[in-house]
Amino acid sequence: MPTDFDRRLKEYLLDTIRLDVATISKDTIHLEWDADGRRLKNTYRFPFVFRDKPAFAEERARDSFAAVFGAISSLRFTAMLPKKVDLTAVEDHLPEALIDFLSYSARIEGSEYSWQIGFNQWDPEIVAVPKEDDLPILTVPEDSKQVLVAMGGGKDGLLCLKLLENSGIDFHMWQYLEHLYQTVEAKEDPSASPLFDSVPAEHKHLVYFNEDSYLFEMTRRRDSGIESYYEVLHPGATVSFAQNAGEPTLGMIIGAGLQAAYELPVAVWGDEKSAESPNFIDPVSGTGIMHSGTKTLDYAANIQRCWGKIFKNLQWVSLLHPYYxxxxxxxxxxxxxxxxxxxxxxxxxxxxxxxxxxxxxxxxxxxxxxxxxxxxxxxxxxxxxxxxxxxxxxxxxxxxxxxxxxxxxxxxxxxxxxxxxxxxxxxxxxxxxxxxxxxxxxxxxxxxxxxxxxxxxxxxxxxxxxxxGEMYREDHVIPAWVAEPVFDYITGLDVLSDN
Known part of the structure; x- marks a missing residue:
């Protein structure tokens, strides 16, 4: 006989999410999802009209990027651990390398979300026969030497920006805003955080989210009472139930769109070496449980591998991987x-x-x-x-x-x-x-x-x-034209030992 916990799980978890629509119109990516029969619309508005940018001038590039973007955004549903992710509607525009990366990323992103409800590992069935082989989808010119920096309200983003600036490397800044939750200090006014606004930079870009899926999860969580199940399963936990899933990897594909539009070969984030190891080893399964698995050097290497196959001269790196x-x-x-x-x-x-x-x-x-x-x-x-x-x-x-x-x-x-x-x-x-x-x-x-x-x-x-307190010069995937000037600048500060 089903228990109360069984009922809560059934009401919260998903069986199938299906991507039905992934299109680009003017400055916005439109996605339509079916989540166990519930129709959801997510939109992502960029600071440019796609067809006006050379990288997106061809319809094929726009269609393929929208499909890849949609597939990666399936990770936004991770907290509800769908058993099946159906991407059949866009499979004509999906390269095989993307599906391989998505399978890997789902396991990494799902680590914490599986653990918090007592599951071992999330490994959804991805339904798609990838058929896109006209690669690369997007290309950045070889001679471009500027960097895209993700800049929220935190110290790590500001540190990355200043390291680049003080090392003589030109950069663009970007930030995203979600209409339903506060990622920066902008609840009512759809503008950037004061920190973002205060930094003197020539190029600043904002991307706006409007996601039905976020409100859908919030409502499902409330109605199911799944958080009370979490509290029973993990008594004494110092953190609350996690639900805002898929943000890091979604940020990477948003960054790829900005990179292609503004011809920026490298996107920089501030993921640190301290996140390399699991938060703990589950004593029952022996599985390493990670809150920040997307911050690891292994994750960076995997996204480099995927990006290297589906894009050209377009990289995502962490400028802070060499540092605890x-x-x-x-x-x-x-x-x-x-x-x-x-x-x-x-x-x-x-x-x-x-x-x-x-x-x-x-x-x-x-x-x-x-x-x-x-x-x-x-x-x-x-x-x-x-x-x-x-x-x-x-x-x-x-x-x-x-x-x-x-x-x-x-x-x-x-x-x-x-x-x-x-x-x-x-x-x-x-x-x-x-x-x-x-x-x-x-x-x-x-x-x-x-x-x-x-x-x-x-x-x-x-x-x-x-x-x-060391600088680990080998522990990164940063291209030399970015890494070496930054290493030289930091060495000159004489505040870290050098490995």
Whole structure:
């Protein structure tokens, strides 16, 4: 007999999503989906008329790009784990390499969403016989030497932009806005974030989302009560039910459209080395569970492989893959200075929810490298080290567990737990008045005391500093004409060790 949990799952999860329409009209990509009988329309408006750009002048290029865009946007349904993704209607315009990449990407994107409802792995059946072999679909001229930078409201995007600027590399900026949820500080006014507007750049581009699928998931989640199932399945979880799926990879294909239109061979994101490993290993299945699997070097290599087959001279890379978060935080002061205090990095509230692991993580990383009173102002006057009843979050961030338990990195965009320990070590030395704060009492008794003498503690953190404060020159897929000037600039700053 079906249980209450079975009912909730049935009401939330999807059996089949089917892409019926993928077209381009003027400046907008129009997609129409059937999700278990529910008709959904998603539109994506670009800052140019497609047919006016040489790369999209031919109808074939527009049709194929719309089909590829639609196929990749199927990842927006990942939270509802559809068993089948039917792309038959656009299969004439889909290259085989895209289907291969989509299968890989679904497994990566689905890691967290499968885990949160007790499934092992999402591996949907993709229904399509790809027939597009007139490749490449899009081409960027070989002699172009400009870069596209994704720029939201966070520190990593601003760091990428300033690294390029200070290394003498020309760039365009872009940002997206969704009408139903706040990705930047723009709920009512459909304009860019203040940070985006404040950066002096000649070329800025905005892309607007209007997705029925987002409201569809929200309604289905509410009506099914699936979040209460999540709370029972994962008691004590420090993060809420995840649902905004597919954003990173959708951003990559949006970037590809902008790159082709403005003849920009490289698109740059700010994905860090700290995201390389799983957040934890599921003890039952042995599967690595990842919140940020799309940030890994392996993912970058796979998208390079796919893009290299279906496009020409068009790449997606992370400028920050050679650096752990520790190194990134150290670069912030010499590269972007006090402008860091205009940034915000919370995925759950704007500018900060002040409750999630990411808020606490960024607060610690910034305090280790900037004046703590300025950081408190950045967080709206909240000193997160003094917040009550937050031991669960700090323990998770610091890898403090009970005997026999395995540490789990928070299911958020946070760095390695040893990096947080290193932040605390540096904060302890800079601000001894914080030693009585709740998380620092935990740090002393659970991390420092077991290490032994002060000399042993110094040796431990020296090792962490060497590992996480380095520049890993080989760990990236960045073309040399971008990588080498940036490496040279960072080397000149003399704030990181060089691997």
């Amino acid at each position: 978060d520790t190194a990134i935080f150290r670069l912030l002061k010499p590269v972007i200075g006090e402008s860091v205090h205009q940034t915000h990095s919370c995925n759950r509230g704007s500018p900060w929810c002040l409750e999630c692991p990411k808020c606490f993580y960024v607060f610690a990383g910034l305090t280790a490298n900037f004046d703590r009173h300025d950081v408190i102002k950045q967080f709206g006057g909240a000193d997160l080290f003094q917040r009550k009843n937050k031991d669960a979050i700090w323990k998770e961030l610091l890898a403090i567990v009970e005997d026999g338990e395995t540490p789990r990195r928070a299911m958020e965009c946070v760095g390695q737990q040893q990096e947080v320990q290193l932040y605390f070590w540096n904060i302890k030395k800079r601000y001894p008045e914080l030693l009585s704060a709740p998380p620092f009492r935990l740090f002393q008794t659970e991390i420092l005391d077991p290490l032994g003498s002060e000399l042993q503690q110094e040796e431990y953190f020296k090792g962490l500093d060497l590992k996480y």
